[in-house]
Amino acid sequence: MKHLTFWSLTALFVIIVFAASRLVTNDYFFFAGYVVLQYIVLATAWNVLGGYTGYINFGTSGFFAIGAYSSVVLHKLWGPPIPVLILIGGVLAGAVGLGMGGLTLRLKGVYFAIGTLALAVVAQTLVTNWDFVGGSRGVYIIRPGSVPLLGSYIHYLFLIMLILAGIAVAIARTIERSTLGYGLAAIRDDEQAAEAAGVPTLKLKLISTTLSGALMGMAGAPLPYYVTYLDPASGFNLTYAVNAIAMPLIGGTTSWLGPVLGAIFLGTIQQAATVTISSSLNLLFVGVLLVLFVVIAPNGLIGLYKPRRRVGATS
Amino acid sequence: MYTDLFLNAIASGILLGGFYAAVTVGLGIAFGMLDVGNLAHPAFVILGSFCVYILNQRFGVDPILAALIMTPFFFVLGAAIYQIYYLCFERRGEEGLRGLAFFFGILFITEVALILGFGVDYRFVEAPYIGPTLHIGSVDLALRTLVPFLISLVMIGALHLFLSKTYIGRAILAVSQDSLALRLMSIRPYRVKLIAFAISIATASLAGAFLIIIQPVEPSIGRDYIGRIFAIVVLGGLGSFPGMMLAAFLLGVAESLTATFYGPSWSPAVAFGLLLLTLAFRPAGILGRRA
Numbered sequence: 001m002k003h004l005t006f007w008s009l010t011a012l013f014v015i016i017v018f019a020a021s022r023l024v025t026n027d028y029f030f031f032a033g034y035v036v037l038q039y040i041v042l043a044t045a046w047n048v049l050g051g052y053t054g055y056i057n058f059g060t061s062g063f064f065a066i067g068a069y070s071s072v073v074l075h076k077l078w079g080p081p082i083p084v085l086i087l088i089g090g091v092l093a094g095a096v097g098l099g100m101g102g103l104t105l106r107l108k109g110v111y112f113a114i115g116t117l118a119l120a121v122v123a124q125t126l127v128t129n130w131d132f133v134g135g136s137r138g139v140y141i142i143r144p145g146s147v148p149l150l151g152s153y154i155h156y157l158f159l160i161m162l163i164l165a166g167i168a169v170a171i172a173r174t175i176e177r178s179t180l181g182y183g184l185a186a187i188r189d190d191e192q193a194a195e196a197a198g199v200p201t202l203k204l205k206l207i208s209t210t211l212s213g214a215l216m217g218m219a220g221a222p223l224p225y226y227v228t229y230l231d232p233a234s235g236f237n238l239t240y241a242v243n244a245i246a247m248p249l250i251g252g253t254t255s256w257l258g259p260v261l262g263a264i265f266l267g268t269i270q271q272a273a274t275v276t277i278s279s280s281l282n283l284l285f286v287g288v289l290l291v292l293f294v295v296i297a298p299n300g301l302i303g304l305y306k307p308r309r310r311v312g313a314t315s
Numbered sequence: 316m317y318t319d320l321f322l323n324a325i326a327s328g329i330l331l332g333g334f335y336a337a338v339t340v341g342l343g344i345a346f347g348m349l350d351v352g353n354l355a356h357p358a359f360v361i362l363g364s365f366c367v368y369i370l371n372q373r374f375g376v377d378p379i380l381a382a383l384i385m386t387p388f389f390f391v392l393g394a395a396i397y398q399i400y401y402l403c404f405e406r407r408g409e410e411g412l413r414g415l416a417f418f419f420g421i422l423f424i425t426e427v428a429l430i431l432g433f434g435v436d437y438r439f440v441e442a443p444y445i446g447p448t449l450h451i452g453s454v455d456l457a458l459r460t461l462v463p464f465l466i467s468l469v470m471i472g473a474l475h476l477f478l479s480k481t482y483i484g485r486a487i488l489a490v491s492q493d494s495l496a497l498r499l500m501s502i503r504p505y506r507v508k509l510i511a512f513a514i515s516i517a518t519a520s521l522a523g524a525f526l527i528i529i530q531p532v533e534p535s536i537g538r539d540y541i542g543r544i545f546a547i548v549v550l551g552g553l554g555s556f557p558g559m560m561l562a563a564f565l566l567g568v569a570e571s572l573t574a575t576f577y578g579p580s581w582s583p584a585v586a587f588g589l590l591l592l593t594l595a596f597r598p599a600g601i602l603g604r605r606a
Contacts, residue, residue, distance in 0.1 A: 050412070054412065056412055056415055056416075058419070103594070103595065106594070106595060107594055107595075109352075110346070110352035110415060111549070111594055113352075113415055114541075114542075114545045114549075114590070114594070115590075115591060115594045115595075117541060117542065117587075118542055118546075118587040118588075118590045118591045118594075119587075119591065121542055121583055121584070121587040122584050122587050122588055122591065124583075125580070125581060125583050125584035125587075126584070128580055129580055129581060136580065238538060242419065242420075242423055245416055245419060246416075246420070249413075249416055280427050280430050280431060281427070281431065283423060283427045284423070284424060284427040284428065284431065286423065287420045287421075287422075287423035287424040287427060288420070288424060290416060290417075290419070290420035290423070291417055291420035291421060291424065294403075294404075294413045294416050294417050294420070295399070295403045295417065298407075298413055
């Protein structure tokens, strides 16, 4: 499938989902749907670096919160519309991602992963001590009650996240099937060999970290409007990081479909569990699933399907 | 007045450093020597704290004694975890991404299981040395940090002796220095690594006792220690005991000074900031050779 075809199909899909959602009358659907879509963006963003390039990022919550807090600052200063907030949040988080790409020059494997975790904690400490954005007390954001054409504000947020998810997935798919993606895969499999074979590893890694960081920041930018009250402990919550890792690993890291499947699967279960059981139990569930999948099904949900087809083809 | 404050901050920083060294020594063995990136180590320390809490509150056992009782159980737990890790990741050569994700998941499971079992309340233990303070000149030494400090030094000293004098200890060092050479001599590093990893988890029991003696414990505070202990291991030069001790004291003093003069809300940034700087500029550690 050509890139343009895929982009058009994604756009069509987004429109269909949105049109279908107009039939839903219960507002809770939009609150839950927003979270699942947000996880599609986060998981896809994580996978661009983690799955395609092979560098593990434990700092997802850091990038996410950078987007969220950049929105808080802009909201206090001038209050631009959400698409602008998303763009600016993406640029800021992308810049931090570029810095993180610099770390890959010296750090590989575990060291890089721990470095990203450190990045998130340092950012959290800075925000906690920054009074303008509320410090540790947190900050309230008053959102408009309704939006023209769409009605309720949550419908508007849902639509924005839906479009963002579509864009993120299309970007991931485009990368996967381009020279860039093959270069990244070469880095993942053997960075030294890739370098020796003439792959511009540093440039590709920088593109990958910047894109991944920017998408995470974009996912976080509408957050203050969604939660209306934001404090560092919730913005930088480790739950985002563990979900962003668990979803691609459960879905499968080698293809764009993996993070999407993982996010829908885990995200829906968590939303259901939060309502019906308890919110700490659903985290236990994520942890157990993550461990089970890396132990038993290293290639994720997609991997469960593919080998069977290959057996059928050879026999 | 100002010098008093300064001296007290240094003293409590050194005591804190001794405790950090005890929390780190397990990871020093697992990550520094065996190359197993055990992110879940702080979770095991918290697990140790809660075991000590139960023994102390239900049966009135002294926290340190309780930790010593729990040590064999932690040893077995460590052996079991390494067994899974070896079978699922190391043998398949997939220890990188999936191994890390595995430990990340273990970290979460332990934490949430503790929350479900004990709630998010802060728990503490009772012992005669919690409360009194020793006064030396103008410096105050709280016994609740002094006792863990001293026992931690004993524990690390004993481990150091074990590694350098006994047969199995020297075998562990051999695995850490050149596991390929061992394999060429047809020795399987598997059994040695199993014992070493079990020892590394066993230390978490005592470290957990120290933690709950020093401060009240709540299941999710383990996360704060991920950065600290990895900073110390990396700063100390991966598995070098003297380097690790030095790094632990350095971090303890730096955090204590920051907390005294800038407020405790800045102290997490010290550990993680130090870690980032070390990773970026001196990955071989303060005492290590340049890579």
